[in-house]
Amino acid sequence: MNAKGTILHKSEGFMVGRILIADEDSSHRIWLNSSLAGAGYCVEAVSDAQALTDRARATAPDVILLPERLAKRSGNVLCAKLRALPETRNAALALIADNATRAGRLSAIESGFDAILRHAPAPRLLRAWVRNLLRRQAAEAELQNALAPAAPLGFAEASDQSMAPPGQICIIANSLSEGLLWRNNLTARMRDRISVLDPQRALQELGNGQSADAIVISHSAEDPDRSAQLVSELRSRSETLRAAIVLVQEEPDQESTISALDFGVNDVLEDGFEAIELSQVLRREMARKARDDDRRASLESGLRMATFDSLTGLHNRRSALTLLDRITEAAERTKEQFAVMVLDLDRFKSINDRFGHRAGDAVLSEVSQRMQNCLRQGDVMARIGGEEFLAVVQSCDAATARVAAERLRRVVADSSVKLGEDGPEISVTISIGMVLGGSGGSEGSAAELIDLADRGLYAAKSEGRNQVTIYQSAA
Template sequence: MAGKILIVDDVATNRIVLNVKLAAAYYETVQAATGAEALVLARQVRPDLVLLDVELPDMDGIVVCERLKADPATRDIPVVMITAFRDTARKMEALQAGAEEVFWKPLDEMVLLARLRSLLRARETAEQLGLRDSTYRELGLAEAPRDFAAKALVGLVAGQADTALAWKRALQAHLDDRILVLDRETALGNFAGGKVPDVFVVAADLARPGDGLRLMSDLRSRPATRYSSVCVMLPEKGREVAAVALDLGAADLLEQSADPAEMAIRLQTQITRKRQSDRLRASVADGLRLAMTDPLTGLHNRRYALPHLSRIAERAEAAGRQFAVMVLDLDRFKTINDTLGHAAGDAVLVEVAERLKSNLRAVDLIARIGGEEFLVALPDTTLEAARATAERLCRVVGARPVRLKDGASVQVTTSIGLALGGRGTRGVEDLIGLADTALRESKAEGRNQVTIRRSAARA
């Protein structure tokens, strides 16, 4: 499943229609007919997102949103509110209560699904931040969070400078942050010696229709602006542009006719998320500095990997999802050390570590846990996806020889043992043991291959 969504609507027909649409997109759903039921279910099932009707029989949907956002157990769950009344004031109330988005009925299915995908990607970043922080705390290596409370920088890019200046004048009454008008070339500059905008607002159409989306893709591909949020300003009839922009990575969509106060709320939300993302990357850097990595390869070491794997397992248990554990071992590595020397062996380990890391997701765990042994964990995966990842890792390790400093090269392959965990499985040590058993089978059956062992349920 792509994620678990709580549908809250007092009209059964509405819930059924939404359930059909979401099931077709491979989402799992749970349903509530009242605000009170929604609050209980949100705590019990911890959905990835809440679709919440504004008008409920027992309490105002906006009050439900406020309570969800005030509860530490549910405050990080994105809330999308739905209303049959085109009431701008109520929309503002919903956004101020913490809703990430508000849709009018009838729903535009294409834009709705694109928005859900976008919000779920953002939630993944927040969840990984929590996982990493809890791991560092358990290890006694947590530091106070870095202070990202300084004024943010918002960059505005429109087709005409006058248009961007009008946006700036409208936003200045609602934002305390710095606002900068940019043209396309300046936005793509290297910002040498200057602060990169935390959030860009880019018109979907610049010199030509769709130019803004191309600019967004360029911003997300460049090192200087890769981590900035990009909000797309939609043209008046921008239904298809909206869905494409979200799937290309837009953090949010702004309508030209929207109230400036609404735009400001949306930008503040993106600034907050940008700071969360900054903190996630900073926590990784702090972890490296605090010696939670293998000094040779730069990967996490066993001391970090095992507690973090426990966090992944706990999250999988709570959410009823699966995760995968792999143990990888380089084939005939001792021969490389014995014939070419330990410097050559170290060079091989460094290169293999880089190949493995570059072929995993940012949310995956990779660690060096022994001489030539690596551990990989894949959160929120399936057996098929984990198998495909393991086979890809096998291929990339052996795809080309490792070049050594003296100009020589050496061919390297790896054997992999894979085990799948989830709700009801044994502890992580047992799961690693299963993966290790599968690894030995890979070695015995000829090396350079993947063997899978299914985990056994807890007694």
């Protein structure tokens, strides 16, 4: 305990999570702290809302544990304040309820809490909740950190989830009749599509194209291991890996709750099915999933923009150099040859001057698609300059490479590019310089091989254009 009365616990070795506890009851603070001791967490406990806010700003905790009495006194203001702070915007907020009434849980969900724990949960159960919340918080933080560099460009902006289309909810109850009853009660409160799965074939149905943004599982007291096994299976499959999963128990079952939390459920309702509470939990978890899905889509979009040329859809120069480096390294191991070609559209400037830059872009796009379609899967086609391209053909000898280069030349030259239905037709040709790399070919880095192929391109241009020239060293 420090001079201000703050309890600090720091385990030996590395920290796997920062936990901030706020509770007016000193004995409860000590109990919570000791329950989390030895699990490798960095735990700090304070006594009031102001101290909580101050320490949250200073330490940026991963999980915040609040007692219901403190949350009630501060109302929704405290939760909203924590969500507004940059240091705690993405922290997991857990309410430790005094009596765990349904009304209290509904109020906590509406206030923005991520989990509601019963008063003085057993240490094993408390740690299971903390583990679960930490995993989820870490996954969200990883997404945000990955998107952080793109934030100034606007790629990381979160969409308004209130405008999101209806999601898909799947119910796996103990019987079809129970599932249909749950669906009927939820349908009156939710705009999402709700399906009831056969409890004996749920995994097969989900693996055969049945999508799910959220899955509700009814816990069976007669077969308590079934729900944990089901969650484990769902979390191991790509189709349901990121679906929100909610477990509904008829009455609290500590061991089943611990197993379910460790296998990856998003929440556990311990007092049986109740449509209002379950619908609120589902809305909260589906909104979180939709937000994370948007972040992943933004990340994929940013990655694509960093890897591919926006006009032609081909690899850009940076991506092509990386791929060529890998192909060069692989060829050293396999003792195979590969061909590097630099291609340049002939007299492209005259196309821009005569027909305009929009026509030039249309020519680039059309020619790129033609050439891309000429290559095998695994070969590389990239745009590395204005009208300059790079092709890499793997596992080929000189004769095969020559045939591939001639095919690329012909696919450009043999058919003109038509600009729209009533637009002009533009004849285009391309010159190609080529060098062989790998076993028996020229040696060098990706950049050096491109330079050699570029010399071949210069020769092709000098000798009249619309032809393929293979660079060969003086040796």
